[in-house]
Amino acid sequence: MTTRxxxxxxxxxxxxxxxxxxxxxxxYAALAVTDxxxxxxxxxRIAFGLGPDGVALTLISAxxxxxxxxxANPACALMVGEPGEKGDxxxxxxxxxxxxxxxxxxxxxxxxALRDHWLAIHPKAKLYIDFGDFGFVRFAPxxxxxxxxxxxxxxxxxxxx
Amino acid sequence: MTTRxxxxxxxxxxxxxxxxxxxxxxxYAALAVTDxxxxxxxxxRIAFGLGPDGVALTLISAxxxxxxxxxANPACALMVGEPGEKGDxxxxxxxxxxxxxxxxxxxxxxxxALRDHWLAIHPKAKLYIDFGDFGFVRFAPxxxxxxxxxxxxxxxxxxxx
Numbered sequence: 001m002t003t004r005x006x007x008x009x010x011x012x013x014x015x016x017x018x019x020x021x022x023x024x025x026x027x028y029a030a031l032a033v034t035d036x037x038x039x040x041x042x043x044x045r046i047a048f049g050l051g052p053d054g055v056a057l058t059l060i061s062a063x064x065x066x067x068x069x070x071x072a073n074p075a076c077a078l079m080v081g082e083p084g085e086k087g088d089x090x091x092x093x094x095x096x097x098x099x100x101x102x103x104x105x106x107x108x109x110x111x112x113a114l115r116d117h118w119l120a121i122h123p124k125a126k127l128y129i130d131f132g133d134f135g136f137v138r139f140a141p142x143x144x145x146x147x148x149x150x151x152x153x154x155x156x157x158x159x160x161x
Numbered sequence: 162m163t164t165r166x167x168x169x170x171x172x173x174x175x176x177x178x179x180x181x182x183x184x185x186x187x188x189y190a191a192l193a194v195t196d197x198x199x200x201x202x203x204x205x206r207i208a209f210g211l212g213p214d215g216v217a218l219t220l221i222s223a224x225x226x227x228x229x230x231x232x233a234n235p236a237c238a239l240m241v242g243e244p245g246e247k248g249d250x251x252x253x254x255x256x257x258x259x260x261x262x263x264x265x266x267x268x269x270x271x272x273x274a275l276r277d278h279w280l281a282i283h284p285k286a287k288l289y290i291d292f293g294d295f296g297f298v299r300f301a302p303x304x305x306x307x308x309x310x311x312x313x314x315x316x317x318x319x320x321x322x
Contacts, residue, residue, distance in 0.1 A: 007224045027250060028244065028250040028251065030191035030193075030204060030240055031204075032191075032193030032194075032202040032203065032204040032238070033193075033202055034195070034202055035259075040236045040238070040259055040303070041193040041194055041195055041202060041236060041237050041238045041259070042193065042238050042257070042259065043191060043192075043193040043204070043238040043239065043240045043257050044240070044257065044308075045240065045244075045250065045251065045255050045308070046251075047250070047251055061311075063168045065306075075201045075202060076202050077193070077201070077202045077203050077204040078204065079191055079204045079205070079206065082243065082244075083189065083206075083243075087285075088283075088285040088286075089188060089189040089206065089208070090189065090206065090207075090208055094206050096203070096204050096205065098196075098201055098202070098203070122249075124248075124249040125249075128311065142201070145226075147205075147206070150222075150289065
């Protein structure tokens, strides 16, 4: 298998625009972590949004399994871009981001601004955003891949977004 | 944090029925793997279906990143159960399955039966199912968690499904 071609291409302007819109529109994401209990891959659904600075953000409970996993090992991967009801779901574009989770402490100077911003894009979060176990986590991107369907995989430099 | 209660409960009959329907209805899944290139979590979207024997199944290309990852390390995690357009996506039930990937060889005696079964649930796969790089992968479950929304997490024994 050493001779197979790299099926991943570098992103063009159209691909970058698609990647930006997938990130901007996503309200939830799939999150892959390493489970500290057994070292195996784990997966969860998380709330998702871009912060005021454009950095990927979630609001998670300290009671969740992925919170414990990210505390133990902040390396993770996110996927956004949900298929619609029709067509082959694998032809629907999705963005996969390898990232490092960074916890926002409760007394961070920008927490109030993050809270207001989050409630504007996730109004239903008002039910739990002020619970003591909920906190924000930023995702610092390491590498980004856009899959736009079969044979349409593109790598994107984090700086490009 | 050692005193926090285990927020995960054992599944009841209603939860098992919900888990079965999530698996039966899913046509795609999020897949978490360990990337062999860097040891970091990776994530992808895959086609999904239950085989004739009820075992979780996908059809993937040998050119995909997750194929290489599963060949190097078959430990993985799957998530099925997609939110609808309305409401808080985190209240929509989803099933998370830690599993071990098992590749079905091209000359396996049951491959023809798997092919017919897959085309019945994924008719659009006829465009690529016979390409030489596409093959079936079974997921042998290790542990299963159902998240039915905040405070509604249940563990399910693989044998129970």
